[in-house]
Amino acid sequence: MALVAERWGLIPELKQFSAQHRPVWGTCAGAIFLADKATGTKSGGQALLGGLDCTVHRNFFGAQIRSFVTKLKAPACMKDFGAELEDFRAVFIRAPGVIDSGPSVEILAEYHLSPDEQKAQEGRESVAVAVRDQHLLATAFHPELTSDLRW
Secondary structure (H helix, E strand, C coil), X not given: CHHHHXXXXXXXXXXXXXXXXXXXXXXXXXXXXXXXXXXXXXXXXXXXXXXXXXXXXXXXXXXXXXXXXXXXXXXHHHHHHCCCCCEEEEEECCCCEEEEECCCCEEEEEEECCHHHHHXXXXXXXXXXXXXXXXXXXXXXXXXXXXXXXX
C-alpha cells in the first residue's frame, strides 16, 4: 500500500488531507501507514503517512498462517451506536500490533496474549489493536470482514 502511494505520488496529498483534520481510518496495513514509527518492516523500512503518535509492529502476530478470529471487549464509544453488545468479532490477518503509544492516543481495544504468545513477545501480556487520536483511527483487525457496523 505504501509502495503504491509512493509510486503514484499520493503521500503529500494524503498528508495534506490528514493535516486538515479530515477523518482517516487505517485498517491492518493502514494502521502501520498512519503510525509515526514502525518496527518489523522489510529491509529499508517503508513509507509512513504518520500523524498517529504510536509505534506499530508489522506482522506482530506472525505469518499469514497465524491469522485468526476472536472476540474483543467493545470500547465504550461503541455504545453511542445503540448496540448493547459487550464485545465484537475481530478478524486478524497477518496483523500488526500497536506496541507503544503517546499520551494523546486513546486505546480502544486490546488483545490479551496467550501464554505461548507472551513467550514469543518477550513477556508482553497484551497489545493495543484499535487506537485513535482526534481524526485518526487505526485498527489492526478487519472490521469490514464482519457484519458489525459499529466500527
